[in-house]
Amino acid sequence: MSTRRDAVAAPVREITFAQAVREALAEEMRRDPTVFVMGEDVAEAGTPFKVLSGLVEEFGRERVIDTPISEAGFVGIAVGAAMTGLRPVVDIMFGDFLALAMDQIANQAAKVHYMSGGKLTVPLVIRTTMGALRRSAAQHSQSLHAWVSHIPGLKVALPSTPYDAKGLLKTAIRDPNPVVVFEDKMMYQVRDAVPAEEYTIPFGAADVKRVGRDITLVATSSMVQVALQAAAQLAEEGISAEVVDPRTTVPLDAATIIASVRKTSRAIVIDEGYRSYGVTAEIAALIAEGAFDHLDAPVRRLGAMDVPVPFSPVLEDRTVPTPEQVAAAARELCGVA
Amino acid sequence: MLRIRLFEERVNSLYRSGKMEGLAHLYIGEEAVAVGVCQALREDDYITSTHRGHGHCLAKGASPARMFAELLGRVDGYCRGKGGSMHIADQERGNLGANAIVGGSSGIATGAAFSAQRRGSGQVAVCFFGEGALGQGILYEVMNIAALWRLPVIYVCENNLYTEYTPVRETTAGSMRARPEAFGIPTEEVDGQDVRAVFAAAARAVARARAGEGPSFLLCHTYRFHGHHVGDVNREYYRSKEEEELWRTSRDPLRLLAGWLLETGQARAADFERLEAEIRAEVMAAEQTALAAPFPDPSEVTRHVYA
Numbered sequence: 001m002s003t004r005r006d007a008v009a010a011p012v013r014e015i016t017f018a019q020a021v022r023e024a025l026a027e028e029m030r031r032d033p034t035v036f037v038m039g040e041d042v043a044e045a046g047t048p049f050k051v052l053s054g055l056v057e058e059f060g061r062e063r064v065i066d067t068p069i070s071e072a073g074f075v076g077i078a079v080g081a082a083m084t085g086l087r088p089v090v091d092i093m094f095g096d097f098l099a100l101a102m103d104q105i106a107n108q109a110a111k112v113h114y115m116s117g118g119k120l121t122v123p124l125v126i127r128t129t130m131g132a133l134r135r136s137a138a139q140h141s142q143s144l145h146a147w148v149s150h151i152p153g154l155k156v157a158l159p160s161t162p163y164d165a166k167g168l169l170k171t172a173i174r175d176p177n178p179v180v181v182f183e184d185k186m187m188y189q190v191r192d193a194v195p196a197e198e199y200t201i202p203f204g205a206a207d208v209k210r211v212g213r214d215i216t217l218v219a220t221s222s223m224v225q226v227a228l229q230a231a232a233q234l235a236e237e238g239i240s241a242e243v244v245d246p247r248t249t250v251p252l253d254a255a256t257i258i259a260s261v262r263k264t265s266r267a268i269v270i271d272e273g274y275r276s277y278g279v280t281a282e283i284a285a286l287i288a289e290g291a292f293d294h295l296d297a298p299v300r301r302l303g304a305m306d307v308p309v310p311f312s313p314v315l316e317d318r319t320v321p322t323p324e325q326v327a328a329a330a331r332e333l334c335g336v337a
Numbered sequence: 338m339l340r341i342r343l344f345e346e347r348v349n350s351l352y353r354s355g356k357m358e359g360l361a362h363l364y365i366g367e368e369a370v371a372v373g374v375c376q377a378l379r380e381d382d383y384i385t386s387t388h389r390g391h392g393h394c395l396a397k398g399a400s401p402a403r404m405f406a407e408l409l410g411r412v413d414g415y416c417r418g419k420g421g422s423m424h425i426a427d428q429e430r431g432n433l434g435a436n437a438i439v440g441g442s443s444g445i446a447t448g449a450a451f452s453a454q455r456r457g458s459g460q461v462a463v464c465f466f467g468e469g470a471l472g473q474g475i476l477y478e479v480m481n482i483a484a485l486w487r488l489p490v491i492y493v494c495e496n497n498l499y500t501e502y503t504p505v506r507e508t509t510a511g512s513m514r515a516r517p518e519a520f521g522i523p524t525e526e527v528d529g530q531d532v533r534a535v536f537a538a539a540a541r542a543v544a545r546a547r548a549g550e551g552p553s554f555l556l557c558h559t560y561r562f563h564g565h566h567v568g569d570v571n572r573e574y575y576r577s578k579e580e581e582e583l584w585r586t587s588r589d590p591l592r593l594l595a596g597w598l599l600e601t602g603q604a605r606a607a608d609f610e611r612l613e614a615e616i617r618a619e620v621m622a623a624e625q626t627a628l629a630a631p632f633p634d635p636s637e638v639t640r641h642v643y644a
Binding site: 036062067068070072073074075076077078079080081082083084085086103104107108112113114115116117118119120121123152153155176177 | 383385414415416417418419420424426428433434436438441442443444445446447448449450451452453455456462474475478479481482485640641642643644
């Protein structure tokens with residue numbers, strides 16, 4: 001199933017990705033008094049990225065709660081709160097810090113519903129960041145969505161536009177399951193059309209961000225822009241690339257991806273997680289299983305290099321897929337290299 | 338206490354005869370802690386339990402038949418056979434689940450206390466854990482937050498002297514009480530074999546929590562009569578038979594309570610015999626019910642991954 005952005009009433013208003021996140025939270029907090037926000041420096045500071053600025057003014061410190069620097073502790077508390085009638089939205093400043101809370105995420109939140117035979121539920125949202133290129137070095141730059149996508153019981157969303165950021169976060173908050181939402185920190189100031197009217201985006205519905213016929217570029221989060229830039233470049237050369245954004249890795253809309261590849265016969269998967277054992281491998285395997293007979297070339301994968309993200313700009317820039325690399329791979333697969 | 342003791346004796350027998358699979362960590366010897374603490378709670382108060390959790394579940398009012406069914410992997414079990422011995426949850430009685438990660442439930446218990454405070458429900462949450470959890474960082478993270486936010490949570494440390502197969506002196510430096518005290522959390526230390534002492538201390542902690550005075554820490558000294566789990570039979574390499582015998586003969590919480598009841602004239606020997614016969618019959622009937630219960634349909638395997 002594919003949902004198209006232009007299926008929604010024509011938006012006229014442009015806001016940033018950060019504003020879209022804030023609006024989603026504010027709307028859901030107004031709608032449901034059990035929703036609250038918790039994390040490090042979320043209240044008056046509004047997070048270091050200022051994504052939550054202004055929320056505490058409207059909702060107060062009772063519902064926008066600063067915590068100590070204790071990821072395992074406050075994620076654990078959020079799990080318990082979610083099991084007993086509240087809907088916490090936890091902010092983990094950098095995705096790298098998921099590691100500190102991983103037992104609470106992978107062994108507790110993800111498993112409570114199943115282990116209890118469906119008795120207990122954990123309507124918890126964890127918002128965190130991903131993405132390199134801020135010169136933040138190895139412990140503040142990783143894209144670790146494959147880690148959580150690997151664990152049954154968790155849902156994982158990766159918005160690539162302000163529109164998706166708002167709609168997916170609202171869906172996450174209403175979901176009865178634990179959801180991890182990854183926001184690329186390089187996108188917070190990106191501005192785009194977001195309707196003022198209420199909307200949500202269903203999970204498991206990929207979005208075809210650009211229609212094409214010669215090659216499918218499956219791209220997530222910040223890599224959607226990279227794929228779109230590559231597609232624009234390729235269009236000038238006569239190659240028509242389709243860009244498919246899964247939007248959620250769990251659940252994953254395999255049908256839309258496979259349908260696209262069956263149409264185009266070629267595919268490149270682009271994701272900012274480490275290439276090895278990552279999301280690109282999963283999607284490439286899925287394409288091989290679902291569209292093998294339609295493929296005119298092997299599926300290619302472009303991910304972050306398998307190195308700790310370095311500080312030096314000269315080095316860091318090399319670690320993340322670029323539009324040029326995507327375009328070059330596409331030319332190769334289309335036999336025009 | 339007697340129900341826990343007799344239930345677990347049957348669990349031991351079922352495992353050793355091969356009728357139960359997986360792992361079973363017996364609570365025999367520690368019954369006074371679960372009973373003393375849960376006796377101080379309302380039905381809607383929360384508890385979180387440990388991998389050695391049968392006693393906590395029963396003390397919070399769980400049905401032995403549904404517990405046996407869970408231990409036997411039957412669909413009538415508390416978790417439809419998906420949790421087993423180490424994950425029994427009983428939401429109707431506030432039991433948020435036994436947890437097989439040592440210290441892993443301390444976040445959940447503290448979160449339940451946070452939720453109770455937010456909702457103004459007057460509920461409290463009890464976090465049971467063994468002394469082994471004192472080595473886990475999350476416990477200190479949540480105690481810090483619970484103290485800062487004055488959450489109605491009671492941390493109940495069951496010091497049974499052995500962290501799996503390693504004596505406490507090799508796992509736990511310094512003072513156990515000094516840990517929570519560093520956060521400004523009031524502590525109490527009790528003889529965990531004396532159910533009356535445990536109850537009195539728990540009641541004080543619960544009263545504090547309900548009055549909005551924040552968390553407490555209760556250190557209960559106790560002893561597991563059996564091994565770390567039912568398969569831990571040859572254990573002389575970490576503790577002596579003499580030590581075990583001493584605890585069994587002179588520190589059994591059931592005998593200690595019975596002795597006090599006899600001495601104070603509140604019960605006669607015949608009362609204990611009648612009670613034991615009654616509870617034994619109840620436990621045996623529960624076991625038979627569970628053994629007769631069906632296994633889950635295999636299609637159940639994919640249910641409840643997501644709500």
